[in-house]
Amino acid sequence: MSLRLLLLLSAGILMTFAPARAQESTDDAPADDLIMALDDAIFTNEDAPILEALKAILQAVNAEPDSYALNIAAAKGYLARADLLRVDRQTGKVDKAREKAMRAQQALWGEKGAEHAEKAKRLATTKQEKSEAYRLCGECTVHRIDGPLSGMRYGPTAKSDIEFAVSQDSTNWQARRAQGLMFLNNPPINGGDLDKAVETFALCAKNDEQHADVHHAFLAQAWMKLKRPERAKLEVQKSLLKNPANRLANNIKARLQENKQW
C-alpha cells in the first residue's frame, strides 16, 4: 500500500471519530436526564426510541466509564432491546427464518448488556446497587442462551446472579420479576414452575406500581401457559390500563381475540 493511500486512510479515520469525541467533551447533559429519557423510551415498548436513548447513554459512558449509574443505564438499554425481541419471538407472529435472526440479535444485546452490568457490579457500593447490577447481569445473561449448550454455559450463572440480586435486596421487584421469568421460561427439570411464576408476578404487581404493566403482562403470559385464557385476559386489561403500549400485553390480547374462549 502506498504511503499516500495510508495517509488518506488515517485522515479519513480521524475525521470519522473527531466529531464524536468533540461532542462527548461538550455534551454535559446530566446522567439523570439521560437515564430518565431511557426509562421513557423503554415505556414506549418501541426499539427506535430505546436505541436513541441508549446511544446517548453509551456516549456518556465513554466519557465517564466508571459511572455506576451510566453502566446500569447502558445495561438496561440493551436488556430492553433484547426483551422486546424475546416478546415478539414468543408471542408475536414471527416466521422461522426471522425468529433465528432475532434470537441471534437477542444474544448479542444480552452480551453487550452483560458487559456493562459486570462493570456496574464492580462499581456498586451499596446492597441496593449490587442487587440491581446483579439483576441486570443475570437477565442479560439469560438472553445469551440460544440453545442447550449455551444454556449449560450461561444458565447457572444467570440463575445465581438473579438469586444473589434478590438476596441483596428483597424489595428489588425487578429482581423478583426476573426470578418469576425463570419459573416461567424454564422447563420443570431446570426449575420451571408455572404456579410459582404466577405467585411471583402477582406479588411484584402488588408491590411495584412503577413497573405494574410489565408484571401484569408476564402474569398474563403465565396464565396463557397454564391454559387459563380467562385469567390472562384480566391481566392483559390491567397491563394495558397502566401502559397501552405494553408490547407483551398487546401480543397476548391479539392472540386472545383470535382464539375466543372463556
Next chain:
Amino acid sequence: MVSRPFAATFAAATVAAALMTSGCASSASLREGNYEDVTPHELHRAGKSGDAELAAPLRALLEERLASGTTTITDEQAIEAVIALGRTGDASDGAAMLRVAREDHSPDVRAFAIEALARLNPPLLAAERGALLSAENDPLVRARLADN
C-alpha cells in the same frame, strides 16, 4: 396372555375411575360446605367438570363471602368460584352473580362476575349495565362492563 383390546380398555377404565375419584375428592369440601378448605385449584377443576350439581355449593360459597366480608374466603378462591359458576351454572344463577358484581369488595372478583354474568344471563346484564356502571369506580371493572 391378555389381549391388546382388553388391556387398552382396562387401562382406559382405570384412568377414568382415577379421574372420577379425584374429581369427587376435590369437590368433597365444596359439596360439604367447608368453603374455606376448598383450594383455588379444586374450584378450577369444579368449573372444568361442568357438573351442574356444583352450581349450588359454588353459589353458597360466594354468598358466604359476601356475608362474611374479607375474613374467610380469599380473593383467589372467589375468582375461581365465579369462573366455575359461570361454567357450571345457568340463567337462574344470574341474580347471585349480579350481587357479586355489585357488592364484592375486590375489583378482580367483580370483573370476573361481569364476565360470568354475560355468559349466564346476557339479558340481565344488559338490563343492569347502566346501574352497575354508575356505581362502579374501578377502571378495570368499567372496562369489563364496556366489553360485555
